[in-house]
Amino acid sequence: MNSNRAPHDQNDLEESENAEFSVDLNIKPSYSNPPPRVSQQNLGRDLADDSDVVVDDTARSNNAKKTNRSNIAMEVRNLHKIYESQAGKSVVLKGINFIIKKGEFVSIVGPSGSGKSTLLNIMGALDTPSSGKIFINNVDIFALSKSQIADMRNKLIGYIFQSYNLINRTTVQKNVEIPAIIAGMSDKQRKSRALKLLDLLGIKNKSNYKPTNLSGGQQQRVAIARSLMNNPAIILADEATGNLDTKTGEEVFELLRMLTKRYNRTIVFVTHNPELAARTDRTIFIKDGQVERESINQKYALT
Ligand SMILES: Nc1ncnc2c1ncn2[C@@H]1O[C@H](COP(=O)(O)OP(=O)(O)O)[C@@H](O)[C@H]1O
Numbered sequence: 001m002n003s004n005r006a007p008h009d010q011n012d013l014e015e016s017e018n019a020e021f022s023v024d025l026n027i028k029p030s031y032s033n034p035p036p037r038v039s040q041q042n043l044g045r046d047l048a049d050d051s052d053v054v055v056d057d058t059a060r061s062n063n064a065k066k067t068n069r070s071n072i073a074m075e076v077r078n079l080h081k082i083y084e085s086q087a088g089k090s091v092v093l094k095g096i097n098f099i100i101k102k103g104e105f106v107s108i109v110g111p112s113g114s115g116k117s118t119l120l121n122i123m124g125a126l127d128t129p130s131s132g133k134i135f136i137n138n139v140d141i142f143a144l145s146k147s148q149i150a151d152m153r154n155k156l157i158g159y160i161f162q163s164y165n166l167i168n169r170t171t172v173q174k175n176v177e178i179p180a181i182i183a184g185m186s187d188k189q190r191k192s193r194a195l196k197l198l199d200l201l202g203i204k205n206k207s208n209y210k211p212t213n214l215s216g217g218q219q220q221r222v223a224i225a226r227s228l229m230n231n232p233a234i235i236l237a238d239e240a241t242g243n244l245d246t247k248t249g250e251e252v253f254e255l256l257r258m259l260t261k262r263y264n265r266t267i268v269f270v271t272h273n274p275e276l277a278a279r280t281d282r283t284i285f286i287k288d289g290q291v292e293r294e295s296i297n298q299k300y301a302l303t
């Protein structure tokens with residue numbers, strides 16, 4: 001008999017039963033504390049709107065045709081970064097401009113030291129620009145307060161690093177849950193969503209393992225699952241396949257492509273690998289802190 005169960009438990013149960021029949025990424029994260037409204041601008045609502053979309057091909061081609069501002073996931077505007085040290089000034093980013101559309105899979109390539117990581121770190125609000133702006137869902141992120149930036153980073157940006165950056169003393173599942181713990185998602189929804197994401201990425205059977213007991217490719221899948229946990233507006237991947245052998249790197253890359261094609265995720269993928277870059281929608285070539293050129297790539301079928 002469940003007569004003693006508190007009403008909120010019943011709601012949770014219904015939620016999890018329904019969730020079993022929904023498409024993995026079509027789950028709107030719900031938080032015990034809803035995302036705070038940022039300035040006058042509706043960061044929270046933008047995220048929720050975005051999270052509804054499991055986009056079919058029609059929506060994708062519409063997305064490509066229209067260029068109104070609501071189709072823009074991120075804008076980088078006249079970005080400069082100058083490092084100053086005793087050795088002197090080093091101008092690393094020299095006026096970078098580009099737009100990333102919602103659902104786009106964009107690669108950034110360039111020689112080592114050209115400023116790719118610096119750029120991506122600023123796009124993800126892990127670092128600040130010397131001048132210039134970043135807009136995510138049309139919000140000027142560096143105009144926000146520090147705590148709003150932290151909140152925005154947690155809810156709107158998923159980050160995937162070359163070295164995975166997992167916490168080894170806890171389980172795979174807990175690693176995936178961490179962004180949602182910070183965001184205040186309910187226990188039950190958080191756990192069920194983490195398992196669904198691990199399932200989507202083919203490593204649900206590893207959920208109770210510690211990350212160190214997984215292969216590099218499996219650890220990167222965990223990091224991808226973690227990046228998706230709060231259903232971010234954009235996923236930033238810095239050399240995400242850089243530590244993996246060719247075959248495993250290929251598999252991880254195909255997972256990211258699957259996420260953009262089937263689930264309309266917006267991904268910026270920094271890579272040294274020109275063959276992988278050519279299989280994204282568009283490549284931005286960076287040289288010496290500037291955009292050298294861009295190329296729209298030939299469409300590849302999903303393998
Ligand atoms: N914290 C820092 N202080 C000073 N210089 C830095 C710092 N971070 C990066 N740089 C310099 O900025 C340049 C671009 O680095 P980075 O963005 O890591 O390039 P990439 O990712 O394309 O290899 C390099 O010359 C690097 O030495």
Ligand SMILES: [Mg+2]
Pocket residue numbers: 116117118
């Ligand atoms: Mg780098």
